Amino acid sequence: MSPEPTNANGVAPLLDVRGLTAGYGQVQVLQGLNLRVAQGEVAVILGANGAGKTTTMRAISGMIARKGAITFSGDPMAKRSPDEIVRMGIAQVPQGRGTFTDLTVEDNLRAGAFVRKGADIEADIQEWFDVFPRLRERREQKAGSLSGGEQQMLAIARALMSRPKLLLCDEPSLGLAPIITQELFAVLQRLNAERGLSILIVEQNANLALGIAHSVFVLETGAIVASGTAEEISNNDAVRKAYLGY
Amino acid sequence: MPFHIRESSPLHWVLRIISVSALAALAVYIASDSAPSTLGKITEACTLAIAAVSLNLLLGFNGQISLGHSTFVGLAAFTAGYSVNAWHWNPWVSLGVACLVCFVLGLILGLPALRLKGPYLALVTLAVAFVWPTVARKFLDQTVKASTLKGMRLRPPTWTGLSNNRTDRALFLFWLAIVLLVVTYVIVRNIRKSRIGRSLVAVRDNETAAAVMGVNLAITKTVTFGISAALAGVAGWLAAAQLATLDENSFTILSSIKYLLALFLGGAATLAGPVVGAFSYFFADDLLKTNATKWDFLPGPLSKGPVASFLLGVLVIVFVFIAPYGLVGFIKLQARRVAVVIPRPLRAAPLATESTEHISPAVAGEI
Ligand SMILES: Nc1ncnc2c1ncn2[C@@H]1O[C@H](COP(=O)(O)OP(=O)(O)O)[C@@H](O)[C@H]1O
Ligand SMILES: [Mg+2]
Numbered sequence: 259m260s261p262e263p264t265n266a267n268g269v270a271p272l273l274d275v276r277g278l279t280a281g282y283g284q285v286q287v288l289q290g291l292n293l294r295v296a297q298g299e300v301a302v303i304l305g306a307n308g309a310g311k312t313t314t315m316r317a318i319s320g321m322i323a324r325k326g327a328i329t330f331s332g333d334p335m336a337k338r339s340p341d342e343i344v345r346m347g348i349a350q351v352p353q354g355r356g357t358f359t360d361l362t363v364e365d366n367l368r369a370g371a372f373v374r375k376g377a378d379i380e381a382d383i384q385e386w387f388d389v390f391p392r393l394r395e396r397r398e399q400k401a402g403s404l405s406g407g408e409q410q411m412l413a414i415a416r417a418l419m420s421r422p423k424l425l426l427c428d429e430p431s432l433g434l435a436p437i438i439t440q441e442l443f444a445v446l447q448r449l450n451a452e453r454g455l456s457i458l459i460v461e462q463n464a465n466l467a468l469g470i471a472h473s474v475f476v477l478e479t480g481a482i483v484a485s486g487t488a489e490e491i492s493n494n495d496a497v498r499k500a501y502l503g504y
Numbered sequence: 505m506p507f508h509i510r511e512s513s514p515l516h517w518v519l520r521i522i523s524v525s526a527l528a529a530l531a532v533y534i535a536s537d538s539a540p541s542t543l544g545k546i547t548e549a550c551t552l553a554i555a556a557v558s559l560n561l562l563l564g565f566n567g568q569i570s571l572g573h574s575t576f577v578g579l580a581a582f583t584a585g586y587s588v589n590a591w592h593w594n595p596w597v598s599l600g601v602a603c604l605v606c607f608v609l610g611l612i613l614g615l616p617a618l619r620l621k622g623p624y625l626a627l628v629t630l631a632v633a634f635v636w637p638t639v640a641r642k643f644l645d646q647t648v649k650a651s652t653l654k655g656m657r658l659r660p661p662t663w664t665g666l667s668n669n670r671t672d673r674a675l676f677l678f679w680l681a682i683v684l685l686v687v688t689y690v691i692v693r694n695i696r697k698s699r700i701g702r703s704l705v706a707v708r709d710n711e712t713a714a715a716v717m718g719v720n721l722a723i724t725k726t727v728t729f730g731i732s733a734a735l736a737g738v739a740g741w742l743a744a745a746q747l748a749t750l751d752e753n754s755f756t757i758l759s760s761i762k763y764l765l766a767l768f769l770g771g772a773a774t775l776a777g778p779v780v781g782a783f784s785y786f787f788a789d790d791l792l793k794t795n796a797t798k799w800d801f802l803p804g805p806l807s808k809g810p811v812a813s814f815l816l817g818v819l820v821i822v823f824v825f826i827a828p829y830g831l832v833g834f835i836k837l838q839a840r841r842v843a844v845v846i847p848r849p850l851r852a853a854p855l856a857t858e859s860t861e862h863i864s865p866a867v868a869g870e871i
Contacts, residue, residue, distance in 0.1 A: 319716050340720075344716070349717075350716040352712045352716055356712070357709075357713070358702075358706045358714075359709050359710075360709055360773065361706065368702055369702040369703065372699065372702075372706075416717075420717065
C-alpha cells in the first residue's frame with residue numbers, strides 16, 4: 259500500500275499532516291508521517307505499543323517540538339502553541355484517565371472551556387450532561403471518585419467544552435472493560451453521526467476502531483505504512499495478521 | 505439522616521452570615537478582653553496563618569512544593585525593616601515593595617520549578633532556605649553594621665484613636681494582623697474559585713490534560729510561584745511590624761517546616777485548612793511550651809528537657825493517622841453526618857436548544 263493518504267476527493271481536508279517529524283531530545287520518534295482527516299469523518303490510527311501514537315497526538319496538539327507541514331482547515335499550524343491550537347478548534351483527550359481528580363465533574367467541564375469566555379459555557383455543560391446523563395448525576399462529585407469508564411466519558415465531554423471541530427482521542431479503550439469500551443465507541447460514533455464532529459482516534463484495539471472508522475492509517479515505528487478505508491484495511495492480510503489476529 | 509440545606513438558599517446564607525459574624529464577634533471579644541501578650545500571640549499566629557495560606561496556593565492548589573517560603577518571609581521582613589529605618593519609607597509603601605520584591609524572587613524560583621518536580625523541587629527550594637541566613641548576615645554586616653536590624657516599630661495611625669503605648673500597639677497589631685489575614689485569605693479564595701484557579705488545580709492534577717486544554721504551563725507555574733511568594737511577603741512585613749529586631753536566624757528552614765506543618769495539619773488544598781492549621785499548631789505548641797515542664801507525671805527523661813517539641817511531634821504523628829486530610833477534612837466529614845449542602849441546580853440552557861437548527865455546542869460555532 260502506498261503511504262499517501264487516501265480520500266482526497268477534491269475538498270481540502272480538515273487536518274493535513276505532511277512529513278511530520280518529532281521526538282524527545284535526540285530521539286526522533288516520528289519519521290516523516292503523513293495523514294489526513296476529512297471534515298466530518300472518523301479517522302483511526304492503528305499502531306502497536308510504542309509505535310508513536312501518543313507522540314503523533316502530542317505533535318499535532320503542539321505539546322512537543324515538531325517539523326513538517328500541518329494545516330488545519332487550510333491554516334498552517336506546525337508552529338503554533340497548544341493554546342492557539344485549541345482555539346483553532348482541535349481538542350485532545352489524552353491517554354489514560356485524563357481527568358482532574360480533585361475538581362468536581364462540573365468544574366472539570368468548566369476547566370475544559372478554559373480558552374472560552376462567556377455565559378454560554380454553562381449552557382454547554384447542560385448540553386453535555388444531556389449527552390452523558392451519568393455525569394449529571396455525579397456533577398458535584400470529585401472526578402477521582404468516578405469509575406474508569408465515567409472518567410473517560412468526562413474526559414471526552416471536557417474536551418468538547420472547547421467547541422472543537424476535530425477531536426483527538428488517544429487510546430480511549432486503554433484499561434477499560436470491553437463492555438465499557440463498546441459504550442464509549444458508540445458515543446464517539448454518535449457524536450460523529452449526529453453532530454458532524456470530526457474525530458481522530460489512535461488505538462491498539464483494531465476490532466473496535468475499524469468498526470467506526472471511515473479511514474484508517476497504520477502506524478509502525480513512526481511512519482504510516484498503510485492507509486485506506488476501514489474496509490480496505492480489514493481486507494489487508496498483513497494488517498489483519500498484525501492487528502486482528504486472524 | 506443528615507439535615508439537608510440547599511446551596512445559596514436563604515437558610516444557607518443565614519448560616520454563612522452567622523458563622524462569619526460569630527468569628528468577627530470572637531475577634532472583638534478577644535480584642536476587648538485580652539492582655540497585650542495574648543494579643544501578641546494571636547498576631548504571631550496570624551502571621552503563621554498568612555504564610556501557610558500563601559504556601560497553600562502554591563503547594564495545595566498548584567502542586568509545587570516549596571521549602572523556601574521562609575526566605576520570602578525573611579526577605580519581606582528585611583525589606584520592610586530596612587526601608588523604614590534607613591530610608592524612612594512609609595511602612596505601607598514598604599508593604600507594597602516587599603511584596604513586589606518577593607513576587608520577582610518567586611518568579612525567578614519558579615523557573616527551575618518548570619523542569620523540576622517533587623523531591624527535586626524540594627531540594628532547590630531547600631537550598632534557597634539554607635542560603636538565606638548567610639545572605640542576611642552579609643547584608644547586616646555590610647549595610648547596618650550591627651548584629652540585628654530593627655523592626656518597623658509601626659505606630660497606630662491617629663485615626664484609630666490608639667496611642668503608642670504597649671497595650672494600644674498590641675491592639676493595633678492584632679487588628680492589622682486579622683485584616684491582613686482576611687485579605688490574604690480572600691485573595692486566595694477568589695483565585696481558587698476563578699477560571700484561573702481551576703487551571704491551577706488542573707495543572708496539579710494532570711499537566712498534559714491541562715496543556716491540551718490551552719493552559720500555558722510555564723506561565724501558570726511561574727506566576728503562581730510569584731503570587732504565592734508575594735503573599736508570603738505579607739507575612740514577612742507583618743513580622744517586621746511586630747518584632748523588635750530581625751537577624752539572620754529570624755526565618756530559617758525551620759520556619760518553612762512550620763508553614764508546611766500548619767498547612768497539612770489544617771488540610772492542604774482546602775481554603776480554611778491553612779488558617780485552622782496555623783492556629784491549632786501555634787496554640788498547641790504554645791500550650792505545651794508553657795505547661796509541659798510542669799507535668800511531673802511524665803516518665804523519667806520526659807519530665808525534664810525539651811519535652812514540648814517531643815510531645816508536639818507525637819501529637820502530629822497521631823493526628824496524621826486520625827485525620828489524614830487535615831482538621832478541615834476531618835471536620836467536614838463529621839459535619840456531613842449532621843447537615844448536607846445540596847448543590848444548587850445548574851443554570852438552565854437557553855431556549856435555543858429546542859430549535860432544530862441547533863446542532864451542538866461542538867459545531868454551533870461555525871454554522
Ligand atoms: N517523554 C518521552 N521521552 C523519551 N522517549 C519517549 C517519551 N515518550 C515516549 N517515548 C518513546 O517514543 C516512542 C513512541 O512512544 P509513544 O508515542 O508513547 O507510543 P504509543 O503511544 O504508540 O504507545 C517509544 O519508543 C517511547 O519509548
Ligand atoms: Mg500511547
